[in-house]
Amino acid sequence: xxxxxxxxxxxxxxxxxxxxxxxxxxxxxxxxxxxxxxxxxxxxxxxxxxxxxxxxxxxxxxxxxxxxxxxxxxxxxxxxxxxxxxxxxxxxxxxxxxxxxxxxxxxxxxxxxxxxxxxxxxxxxxxxxxxxxxxxxxxxxxxxxxxxxxxxxxxxxxxxxxxxxxxxxxxxxxxxxxxxxxxxxxxxxxxxxxxxxxxxxxxxxxxxxxxxxxxxxxxxxxxxxxxxxxxxxxxxxxxxxxxxxxxxxxxxxxxxxxxxxxxxxxxxxxxxxxxxxxxxxxxxxxxxxxxxxxxxxxxxxxxxxxxxxxxxxxxxxxxxxxxxxxxxxxxxxxxxxxxxxxxxxxxxxxxxxxxxxxxxxxxxxxxxxxxxxxxxxxxxxxxxxxxxxxxxxxxxxxxxxxxxxxxxxxxxxxxxxxxxxxxxxxxxxxxxxxxxxxxxxxxxxxxxxxxxxxxxxxxxxxxxxxxxxxxxxxxxxxxxxxxxxxxxxxxxxxxxxxx
Amino acid sequence: xxxxxxxxxxxxxxxxxxxxxxxxxxxxxxxxxxxxxxxxxxxxxxxxxxxxxxxxxxxxxxxxxxxxxxxxxxxxxxxxxxxxxxxxxxxxxxxxxxxxxxxxxxxxxxxxxxxxxxxxxxxxxxxxxxxxxxxxxxxxxxxxxxxxxxxxxxxxxxxxxxxxxxxxxxxxxxxxxxxxxxxxxxxxxxxxxxxxxxxxxxxxxxxxxxxxxxxxxxxxxxxxxxxxxxxxx
Numbered sequence: 083x084x085x086x087x088x089x090x091x092x093x094x095x096x097x098x099x100x101x102x103x104x105x106x107x108x109x110x111x112x113x114x115x116x117x118x119x120x121x122x123x124x125x126x127x128x129x130x131x132x133x134x135x136x137x138x139x140x141x142x143x144x145x146x147x148x149x150x151x152x153x154x155x156x157x158x159x160x161x162x163x164x165x166x167x168x169x170x171x172x173x174x175x176x177x178x179x180x181x182x183x184x185x186x187x188x189x190x191x192x193x194x195x196x197x198x199x200x201x202x203x204x205x206x207x208x209x210x211x212x213x214x215x216x217x218x219x220x221x222x223x224x225x226x227x228x229x230x231x232x233x234x235x236x237x238x239x240x241x242x243x244x245x246x247x248x249x250x251x252x253x254x255x256x257x258x259x260x261x262x263x264x265x266x267x268x269x270x271x272x273x274x275x276x277x278x279x280x281x282x283x284x285x286x287x288x289x290x291x292x293x294x295x296x297x298x299x300x301x302x303x304x305x306x307x308x309x310x311x312x313x314x315x316x317x318x319x320x321x322x323x324x325x326x327x328x329x330x331x332x333x334x335x336x337x338x339x340x341x342x343x344x345x346x347x348x349x350x351x352x353x354x355x356x357x358x359x360x361x362x363x364x365x366x367x368x369x370x371x372x373x374x375x376x377x378x379x380x381x382x383x384x385x386x387x388x389x390x391x392x393x394x395x396x397x398x399x400x401x402x403x404x405x406x407x408x409x410x411x412x413x414x415x416x417x418x419x420x421x422x423x424x425x426x427x428x429x430x431x432x433x434x435x436x437x438x439x440x441x442x443x444x445x446x447x448x449x450x451x452x453x454x455x456x457x458x459x460x461x462x463x464x465x466x467x468x469x470x471x472x473x474x475x476x477x478x479x480x481x482x483x484x485x486x487x488x489x490x491x492x493x494x495x496x497x498x499x500x501x502x503x504x505x506x507x508x509x510x511x512x513x514x515x516x517x518x519x520x521x522x523x524x525x526x527x528x529x530x531x532x533x534x535x536x537x538x539x540x541x542x543x544x545x546x547x548x549x550x551x552x553x554x555x556x557x558x559x560x561x562x563x564x565x566x567x568x569x570x571x572x573x574x575x576x577x578x579x580x581x
Numbered sequence: 582x583x584x585x586x587x588x589x590x591x592x593x594x595x596x597x598x599x600x601x602x603x604x605x606x607x608x609x610x611x612x613x614x615x616x617x618x619x620x621x622x623x624x625x626x627x628x629x630x631x632x633x634x635x636x637x638x639x640x641x642x643x644x645x646x647x648x649x650x651x652x653x654x655x656x657x658x659x660x661x662x663x664x665x666x667x668x669x670x671x672x673x674x675x676x677x678x679x680x681x682x683x684x685x686x687x688x689x690x691x692x693x694x695x696x697x698x699x700x701x702x703x704x705x706x707x708x709x710x711x712x713x714x715x716x717x718x719x720x721x722x723x724x725x726x727x728x729x730x731x732x733x734x735x736x737x738x739x740x741x742x743x744x745x746x747x748x749x750x751x752x753x754x755x756x757x758x759x760x761x762x763x764x765x766x767x768x769x770x771x772x773x774x775x776x777x778x779x780x781x782x783x784x785x786x787x788x789x790x791x792x793x794x795x796x797x798x799x800x801x802x803x804x805x806x807x808x809x810x811x812x813x814x
Contacts, residue, residue: 117789120789120790121790124790125790155603157599157603158596158599158600158603161595161596161599162596171774172774176588176591177588177591177592177595178591179591179594179595183591190584227797228787229785229787229788229796230785230787233787233788246786246787246790247787248787248788249790252789253788253789253791256788272788272789272791272793273793275788275793276785276788276793276795276796277795279796280795280796280797283797284707288703288704288707304766304772306772312783312784312785312786312796313783313784313785313796313797313798314740314783314796314797314798314799315796315797317736317740317777317797317798318740318741318797318798321736321737321740321775322703322737332595332599339762339766339772340759340762340763340766342762343757343758343759343762346758347758354786357643357722357723357780358723358725358778358780359780360647360779360780360781360782360783360784360798361777361778361779361780361783361798362777362778363775363776363777363778364765364775364776364777364778365774365775366772366773366774366775367774368774369730369774370731370774373700374730374734374774375730375734375736375737375775376730376736376774376775384595386595386598390595390598390599390602391598391602392602393599393602393603393606394602394603394605394606395605395606395609396606396609396610397609399606486609
């Protein structure tokens with residue numbers, strides 16, 4: 083079936099370095115816009131209502147950030163404590179330097195146990211390393227069981243939001259997909275679509291040899307992993323199959339069991355605007371007696387994959403405080419216009435614009451730190467107070483000036499624009515000298531007569547772009563007001579003379 | 582290289598990478614705000630039973646706000662009658678039950694043709710139309726049930742069937758999450774291998790953010806609170 087007005091197809095988008103073209107494509111997608119409008123309004127209202135039930139929201143954010151800062155400052159110690167306690171309770175810990183190593187470990191574990199069918203619950207860490215593709219290549223059948231993720235998997239797409247991965251798709255598109263892939267009768271009833279998914283996935287759960295999940299928090303004090311959800315698919319994934327494999331980024335560790343209270347107040351409210359999600363599973367090792375319920379084996383794969391590098395500077399280190407709530411996506415005026423796929427990476431929105439360049443290498447994502455107006459809405463809503471605008475500026479400066487300290491292998495800037503650099507040097511020189519500044523204003527006033535159209539400079543006439551192409555990058559999308567006939571300094575001088 | 586050697590090498594490398602990068606950050610750390618050291622949160626002073634109207638009422642309201650059903654009864658006979666009503670209404674034929682004594686005492690009081698399965702295998706479990714468990718704790722401010730695996734075989738009976746009935750004694754309800762976290766950590770049986778927090782029925786908003794109840798877990802959650810009046814001395 084063709085729906086000329088309904089595109090929202092993630093397959094048309096390029097990688098992070100194609101952000102500019104991706105954004106243009108997304109801007110032309112009508113259906114994406116109405117989906118994003120719905121997201122912004124619904125999640126915005128729900129979040130507001132949910133945080134109003136907390137007495138001291140600001141204090142809670144500060145407390146959460148302090149816990150994260152403390153953990154990150156001693157991350158090695160807390161990771162060792164977590165690993166020791168989890169192993170003492172019967173879990174097996176695996177350490178993986180990068181995504182390939184994670185996939186290799188998981189494929190080995192599955193092959194050794196002759197496990198051919200895997201059920202998976204939503205995990206951004208496994209999306210990040212493209213685990214499903216690796217499992218598929220190893221002939222291991224993998225089924226996503228979160229409704230949104232399953233829709234995405236059936237459509238061969240990628241998530242466009244951290245919390246609601248299929249937000250870009252309409253009910254109609256999902257119904258058509260279900261008609262085609264699982265043979266349901268056409269319907270526009272969300273309850274019917276949901277129960278169709280329940281029926282099909284129940285079968286997958288029944289057949290599964292292993293379950294793979296992510297981790298929201300790992301508690302060092304007890305070796306516990308905590309996973310939040312609403313649907314119940316995570317509970318099934320971690321209860322029914324004989325083996326449970328959990329993939330955990332090394333930044334997910336928190337020191338104390340009592341700290342969970344803080345994060346369980348912040349994460350659901352920021353993510354989905356709930357006081358608490360329907361289910362939390364707190365899993366500490368494996369079952370004690372053979373007749374107990376649950377898997378026989380629990381494997382926790384601790385994954386670095388570029389995270390430890392982010393510790394090398396206090397500004398970049400903040401990235402590791404993120405609890406993946408998605409609030410910054412919903413609040414971002416850029417994300418609100420273009421959605422998740424335009425970022426060309428698993429992590430979209432403001433947090434994606436700072437994490438992606440650090441994870442995949444800044445030269446592969448030079449446009450993302452510029453995908454922001456630095457308005458600060460992300461910082462306002464972030465439950466752990468990550469200063470995303472400061473991070474964006476930090477990364478921008480690394481792009482033009484080279485790495486700031488750290489142990490980065492990269493030396494020197496990613497892209498040095500000598501003309502731009504020179505222009506800014508001249509600008510700084512002139513604008514910090516009153517005499518030159520005034521001459522500049524006078525000269526500008528003479529020159530602008532040539533380029534002012536309808537009282538504006540830039541976009542309207544397109545003249546700048548034609549006569550001085552480098553400046554076209556600035557004026558292609560925006561107008562500048564012309565220099566005033568009399569500057570403030572000139573007016574000030576005149577009024578002083580009159581006195 | 583064996584897998585163990587691989588893992589040991591990866592572990593060493595990750596831990597030393599963390600240490601090296603933290604050390605490299607030292608000369609910049611002064612410019613930024615110093616990381617604060619988190620203080621453990623103050624423990625709540627309501628360690629007592631919290632057994633009063635407001636806590637139970639708060640629990641009921643919070644549970645109903647997330648589409649759960651709540652009945653408050655005065656004794657085990659009334660609890661059995663409440664369960665009987667749900668079983669009759671749903672015409673339940675196969676009921677998965679936990680190994681809790683309280684659940685068994687209630688079952689003895691039921692009049693029904695339904696089959697009770699104490700530790701059903703997977704395919705039997707998938708055919709059950711109801712599950713009955715207790716809960717060890719509840720959190721009033723969010724309407725949350727807390728189930729500990731060391732206390733009760735709860736995991737599948739509370740999850741797989743489309744209807745979950747949970748019975749809880751009123752003196753197990755606490756006002757806040759922090760109190761319950763402390764209780765489950767310092768439990769006599771030790772921290773359970775699995776602790777499950779349940780707040781309302783299973784739900785999803787994955788299709789156009791439209792709320793749908795009962796996707797993978799139960800679509801109905803009934804909580805029966807037994808609030809026995811204090812015995813006269």
